[in-house]
Amino acid sequence: xxxxxxxxxxxxxxxxxxxxxxxxxxxxxxxxxxxxxxxxxxxxxxxxxxxxxxxxxxxxxxxxxxxxxxxxxxxxxxxxxxxxxxxxxxxxxxxxxxxxxxxxxxxxxxxxxxxxxxxxxxxxxxxxxxxxxxxxx
Amino acid sequence: xxxxxxxxxxxxxxxxxxxxxxxxxxxxxxxxxxxxxxxxxxxxxxxxxxxxxxxxxxxxxxxxxxxxxxxxxxxxxxxxxxxxxxxxxxxxxxxxxxxxxxxxxxxxxxxxxxxxxxxxxxxxxxxxxxxxxxxxxxxxxxxxxxxxxxxxxxxxxxxxxxxxxxxxxxxxxxxxxxxxxxxxxxxxxxxxxxxxxxxxxxxxxxxxxxxxxxxxxxxxxxxxxxxxxxxxxxxxxxxxxxxxxxxxxxxxxxxxxxxxxxxxxxxxxxxxxxxxxxxxxxxxxxxxxxxxxxxxxxxxxxxxxxxxxxxxxxxxxxxxxxxxxxxxxxxxxxxxxxxxxxxxxxxxxxxxxxxxxxxxxxxxxxxxxxxxxxxxxxxxxxxxxxxx
Numbered sequence: 001x002x003x004x005x006x007x008x009x010x011x012x013x014x015x016x017x018x019x020x021x022x023x024x025x026x027x028x029x030x031x032x033x034x035x036x037x038x039x040x041x042x043x044x045x046x047x048x049x050x051x052x053x054x055x056x057x058x059x060x061x062x063x064x065x066x067x068x069x070x071x072x073x074x075x076x077x078x079x080x081x082x083x084x085x086x087x088x089x090x091x092x093x094x095x096x097x098x099x100x101x102x103x104x105x106x107x108x109x110x111x112x113x114x115x116x117x118x119x120x121x122x123x124x125x126x127x128x129x130x131x132x133x134x135x136x137x
Numbered sequence: 138x139x140x141x142x143x144x145x146x147x148x149x150x151x152x153x154x155x156x157x158x159x160x161x162x163x164x165x166x167x168x169x170x171x172x173x174x175x176x177x178x179x180x181x182x183x184x185x186x187x188x189x190x191x192x193x194x195x196x197x198x199x200x201x202x203x204x205x206x207x208x209x210x211x212x213x214x215x216x217x218x219x220x221x222x223x224x225x226x227x228x229x230x231x232x233x234x235x236x237x238x239x240x241x242x243x244x245x246x247x248x249x250x251x252x253x254x255x256x257x258x259x260x261x262x263x264x265x266x267x268x269x270x271x272x273x274x275x276x277x278x279x280x281x282x283x284x285x286x287x288x289x290x291x292x293x294x295x296x297x298x299x300x301x302x303x304x305x306x307x308x309x310x311x312x313x314x315x316x317x318x319x320x321x322x323x324x325x326x327x328x329x330x331x332x333x334x335x336x337x338x339x340x341x342x343x344x345x346x347x348x349x350x351x352x353x354x355x356x357x358x359x360x361x362x363x364x365x366x367x368x369x370x371x372x373x374x375x376x377x378x379x380x381x382x383x384x385x386x387x388x389x390x391x392x393x394x395x396x397x398x399x400x401x402x403x404x405x406x407x408x409x410x411x412x413x414x415x416x417x418x419x420x421x422x423x424x425x426x427x428x429x430x431x432x433x434x435x436x437x438x439x440x441x442x443x444x445x446x447x448x449x450x451x452x453x454x455x456x457x458x459x460x461x462x463x464x465x466x467x468x469x470x471x472x473x474x475x476x477x478x479x480x481x482x483x484x485x486x487x488x489x490x491x492x493x494x495x496x497x498x499x500x501x502x503x504x505x506x507x508x509x510x511x512x513x514x515x516x517x518x519x520x521x522x523x524x525x
Contacts, residue, residue: 009278017275043276043391069298071290072343075263077283087343090280090287092295092393102391104280113298129279 005085006106007078010127019058020044024128029119030058031097042099063119064135065093068100070111093117093132107133138411139382141232142239146524148373149178149361150483153251155474156325158355163193163252164201168208170251170357170479178361178373180245185361187215187237187246189230191477195254205249215242221383222510224425224478225517226250227360228381231482234362235378244363250479251357264353271511273389285427286350288390288512290342293430296396297344300445304344307429308335309451311348311471314426317458318468320496325352326472349429351470358479360486365524376486377524379414382407385515393512400516401438401509408505408518409439416440419520420501421488422462423481425508426469435507439518458496466496478508482521489523 013021020043023030031040034048034056047054070091076082089105105111106122116135121128151173153166161169167190175181188211192201202216215237221229230248237243264284271277271284282288296302312332318324330348338347368375384400384407387393409415416439424435433447441462442450450456456464467473467484474480485504487493493501508517 008281009283011275011279014275069291069295071287071294071345072340073281073287073290074340075286075342079261087340088281090282090291090342092291092390100391100393102276102280102282102389113295131280 006088006122006124007082007085008124008129010125016046017044021127023058023060024121024130027121027128029061029063029130031061031095031099032056033059040097040099042095042101062096065095065101065117065132067111067113067115067117068092068094069113070105091117091132104131105133106131109134139380139407140411141378141381142235143377144365145235145238145362146365146368146375146377147360147362147486148368148371148375149174149180150486151175151177151359152323152480152483153357155323155354155356155476157256158253159256161253161355163196163198164204164208166251166253166355166357167205167249170249170359171209171247174247174359174361179371180361182209182211184245185211185247186213187234187243188213189217189219189233189246189248191220191226191230191250192218193252193254195252195257213243215246222515223427224481224506224508225383225510225515226477226508227479227482228383228506228508228517228519231360231362231378231519232381238362238364244367246362247359248362249357249359250477253355254475255353255355258353271389273391276389276391282390285512286345287342288393289428289430290345291390291393292396292434292512293344293349293428296430296434299396302433302445302448304336305332306433306448306451307344307349308332309448310426310429310432311335313451313457314465314469314471317463317466317496318472320458321467321473324468324473325354326468345428345430351427351475352472354474354476356474356476358476358483360482374490375524376489377522379520379522380408380411381517381519382411383515383517388511388514390512396434397444399434399438399513401435401507401513401518404516404518405439408520412520414503414520419462419503419505421466421485421498421504422456422464423485423504423506424464425478425481426465426471427475429471431509432464434513435509439505439507458498463498466493466498481506485521489521
């Protein structure tokens with residue numbers, strides 16, 4: 001999928017987050033897994049935010065989840081350059097593996113809390129961002 | 138259980154005019170607020186040996202406590218700059234002042250915040266321009282989130298869904314705050330607002346409309362604290378701090394827990410236990426109202442009403458002037474001014490001293506103050522009481 005009207009600020013990966021964003025470029029949504037307590041978390045970091053153990057491993061998520069909340073944004077934070085994509089939809093998704101993730105919903109139609117969604121990767125300036133689209137009921 | 142020393146009291150409070158203060162820098166606005174607070178308690182800058190402040194958000198500045206101390210001509214034995222978030226910053230300033238005074242680092246401390254957030258922003262820009270980093274950028278900006286309005290919109294949408302509440306419930310908070318602001322000469326908003334006005338205001342980020350959002354303001358507020366002994370010798374009007382409690386759960390909205398898991402309920406429980414009081418014991422409530430949804434969630438977390446019942450609670454009149462626990466009698470961040478919540482505390486002092494004029498709550502002795510920084514990321518609750 002390409003971005004079309006979508007505009008976004010691209011991430012500036014750190015050494016720690018680069019594998020996550022590289023995963024997106026390959027079409028994989030990576031979650032961090034704690035080797036000690038089994039906790040799965042997003043975003044990536046050097047230790048488990050639940051038990052404190054180090055060296056978490058990254059593994060692909062199913063990319064499926066349920067909408068926890070959403071908002072249609074009618075205001076441009078970046079001046080007139082963003083006006084053409086208004087309104088756009090921001091969502092909080094509860095991934096099937098557990099973690100909650102902030103993202104954007106793309107594709108046609110409205111959205112409701114509880115809707116099932118699936119990750120899709122939207123290309124922008126050579127990078128792919130992990131957005132979501134509705135799973136047909 | 139967190140306990141606040143009873144040996145330190147608030148003896149002075151000051152506010153600058155709010156709204157637009159063109160041509161003034163943040164340090165000058167903070168100095169003005171300090172001056173007002175010292176006049177209020179009959180002291181001079183030469184009496185101050187402790188200074189605690191927050192540096193401006195719109196123009197991040199290092200070492201802002203010594204910047205202000207130098208301007209005021211102070212050589213304090215305790216200085217600190219605090220940035221915890223929302224009104225929790227102000228509570229933390231007070232907490233530091235209590236610790237510093239009760240452990241002998243200083244005798245009289247001033248806590249202050251103020252900046253030129255409104256006139257200092259670039260032309261044509263809407264909302265608050267925060268030039269400092271909020272910490273979640275990498276996990277927010279690629280998804281179209283910048284600043285605080287979308288995070289609070291996500292909370293509000295979830296709230297409405299979860300409890301079957303309506304945007305009119307949000308509107309109740311906006312309308313009450315406006316009604317109270319109209320009784321405050323030092324308020325930015327001067328025109329009445331109805332529920333219909335709220336419903337007709339433009340959509341910012343669903344379900345939040347313009348009138349669900351707090352103001353962007355220039356202005357400052359300050360508080361003076363000293364030991365109870367010194368306050369007695371000075372013959373000062375005293376207000377006591379009975380308890381302060383806080384709970385931090387996350388930072389970015391990308392890590393937001395469920396509404397029931399926000400830190401406000403825990404902070405409230407600890408602050409109420411520490412003060413030996415409950416939600417039925419307060420004469421006034423000064424609740425952080427960066428967005429209308431903040432008020433609803435806080436009322437429920439603190440036990441003023443059950444989950445999802447805040448709209449009914451507001452409609453009942455309980456939170457209006459004349460009700461059993463009036464809310465944000467100064468007009469709050471929604472309709473007076475957004476000075477980081479400092480003015481929630483100056484207003485509580487004013488009410489407890491019986492000096493709130495035409496919006497005075499009869500016999501006000503006890504106040505609960507709430508704060509939340511970020512998107513309920515850090516929550517704080519403080520109990521204040523009349524004392525002698």
